Amino acid sequence: MSEKITPREENFSQWYIDIVLNAQLADYAPVKGCMVIRPRGYALWEAVQTELNRMFKETGHSNAYFPMLIPDSFLRKEAEHVEGFSPELAVVTHAGGEELEEPYVLRPTSETIIWSTYKKWIQSYRDLPLLINQWANVIRWEKRTRLFLRTTEFLWQEGHTAHETEAEAVEETLKMLNVYKTFVEDYLAIPLLTGPKSQSEKFAGAIDTYSIEALLQDKKALQAGTSHFLGQNFAKAFDVKYQTREKTLDYVWATSWGVSTRLIGALIMTHSDDKGLIVPPKVAPQEVVLIPIFKSSNKEAVLDYCADLEKELRGAFRVAVDADDKQSPGWRFAEWEMRGVPVRVEVGPRDMENKKAVLVRRDNGEKKVVDRNAIVSEIKELLDDIQKALFDRALKFREDNTTSVSSYDEFLPLFEGEKAPGFVEAMWCGDPECEAEIKADTKATIRCLPFDRQNRVAGTCFHCGREAGHVAVFAKSY
């Protein structure tokens, strides 16, 4: 069984790669760290795009597109920004057979090209807020890449907004963080921690960075998306001023926020098992696979019987049908399990005779024999159940792998050895030096200061013993 997939226990990294390649989500490309996203993988990305676009538009945003080539000088206008990104830039130095006077950078993110444009578009408070999103590719020359999780080129969306007031920009930052949380939890069924990053972990050029943090099956944390409050940093760097309602001039307030194809990696690593991919029904390119079971003697009769059923299913669900007579039923079962389709419908001679069908859940393998006539409502119920069960299972995993500590003596052993300990929460003083020492000792980083865990009484920092005003969540991360 599943000989193609390395078990998680044996080698988690290899398991992940096996899933990506065997479920035909992506393939390696000729250039270091780049991947080809195959139709089955791209369909997942399209599901992400469809829902997020709906949510972005409901919150007042419009899509636009800015160029991929950015003049080198633009990057340099915001000091922290250039410092943060320059090590991973790819630069175009030649074009049209000649060396360029000024090199172009392949965008690692679009703040600079967008803010240079916003300068032209914003004069008055009447031009605000400006709420724009773009779907784009970006290039970051990372040292160590991994399919979907960290690739040299990746697809993402980046929202860039401009506001009259600080309060409005902060509100936007948190609103979009919450859009991400809602989408990722409700559709991808991945439970998240949300909250601000520590100052040392924030985005280059931001005042505050907020993130959504997931815990994957190997107990490492993944930053699944970010929303940044940029203050007036980019407005100042690109001289974007507007006339206020009081007829004064002021710099606008900015946000930016993004999620990427990394979400597909998070999806895989959260739900899948040793048989292959598991996809939550709401984003599954195919919710149901119909597998007719027949012998050559009764093939025609079974397929006839399935024709009506298929029509009915297609009226209600996204459906695949696999009636390949070159493959045994067992082979087809295993194949569609690897592809992650949430519900399998088996129909053979027995079912035909009894006016039944067999439903099998991908998430836990349970089989259920149902009346042919009730099949649509039965599947609907099952899909809802699976969606919920996947989230609940992931949430339980996270809770089972979250530890609370009050001293460094408790903390240190958790981060010894190969295995990651999951999320570890502790009272923390907020000092970057204290954070750096912890990281140097253990490789643990602060994932965020979760909003919903700040209700503890004030105490002392678990590491340095000084007064502590935050609960921080530590983990080993991707």
Next chain:
RNA sequence: CGGGGUGUAGCGCAGUGGUAGCGCGCUGCGUUCGGGACGCAGAAGUCGCGGGUUCAAGUCUCGCCACUCCGACCA
């Protein structure tokens, strides 16, 4: 970018200097079919890339590249 490992048919691998192999998969035909069926016939290779040694290199040697594991780096 540093250290280790790997690179031979689509995939997994064998092949210690002398004719390019095996299993799975693939194509065709037939028999099978309720958890990865079987028979027969067939197709498929610049042995990762580039130099060097040699009468002769998949094999020895140097360089490079890719993947992978571990580090450093990382919205």
